[in-house]
Amino acid sequence: xxxxxxxxxxxxxxxxxxxxxxxxxxxxxxxxxxxxxxxxxxxxxxxxxxxxxxxxxxxxxxxxxxxxxxxxxxxxxxxxxxxxxxxxxxxxxxxxxxxxxxxxxxxxxxx
Amino acid sequence: xxxxxxxxxxxxxxxxxxxxxxxxxxxxxxxxxxxxxxxxxxxxxxxxxxxxxxxxxxxxxxxxxxxxxxxxxxxxxxxxxxxxxxxxxxxxxxxxxxxxxxxxxxxxxxxx
Numbered sequence: 439x440x441x442x443x444x445x446x447x448x449x450x451x452x453x454x455x456x457x458x459x460x461x462x463x464x465x466x467x468x469x470x471x472x473x474x475x476x477x478x479x480x481x482x483x484x485x486x487x488x489x490x491x492x493x494x495x496x497x498x499x500x501x502x503x504x505x506x507x508x509x510x511x512x513x514x515x516x517x518x519x520x521x522x523x524x525x526x527x528x529x530x531x532x533x534x535x536x537x538x539x540x541x542x543x544x545x546x547x548x549x
Numbered sequence: 550x551x552x553x554x555x556x557x558x559x560x561x562x563x564x565x566x567x568x569x570x571x572x573x574x575x576x577x578x579x580x581x582x583x584x585x586x587x588x589x590x591x592x593x594x595x596x597x598x599x600x601x602x603x604x605x606x607x608x609x610x611x612x613x614x615x616x617x618x619x620x621x622x623x624x625x626x627x628x629x630x631x632x633x634x635x636x637x638x639x640x641x642x643x644x645x646x647x648x649x650x651x652x653x654x655x656x657x658x659x660x661x
Contacts, residue, residue: 446589472648479657481652481654487649526592528650536594541591
């Protein structure tokens with residue numbers, strides 16, 4: 439079983455919808471969780487960072503970590519066409535070590 | 550703003566050629582990483598480096614080598630390019646003790 443699982447999509451939603459993106463993982467030692475956004479033909483850019491369990495909000499984006507279920511989520515409120523991208527979850531167990539990435543979910547927000 | 554630059558956005562090489570991919574970061578990061586990204590396989594770590602002249606193998610080091618002679622620069626070398634090395638190559642960097650990595654724009658390599 440791969441350590442990080444992420445549904446590749448594609449996920450298509452109308453503009454203004456609430457989007458929910460999710461990852462599950464198997465390694466209970468993971469405690470640092472990140473979401474990256476990657477536009478087509480570009481490098482990933484860091485979107486959200488969370489340590490351990492709980493929620494973190496930044497504008498229209500909310501990251502949620504449930505360590506008991508080994509499940510992380512990214513919510514996007516009032517989605518915009520500019521949110522159309524691939525979203526990658528990433529996590530690790532120790533500071534500064536190589537990250538474990540999900541394969542990414544492709545999101546399309548239609549006007 | 551962190552800036553990670555990669556020497557080429559697109560590269561076309563022939564089978565058997567030696568290929569150099571260069572990455573430079575301007576934030577004095579200790580850690581540097583090379584990944585490749587393929588459809589359906591996601592990001593896979595090739596090599597990483599914690600310091601100058603230090604290197605560690607990632608998940609898929611076969612067919613690759615790296616060089617880090619200066620802190621800001623991390624090179625990926627394909628000794629003899631093969632068609633199965635056609636991919637998107639991404640460089641990233643981070644501070645020691647920090648989890649967040651910052652990525653460059655990527656190099657799309659096509660090996661014919």
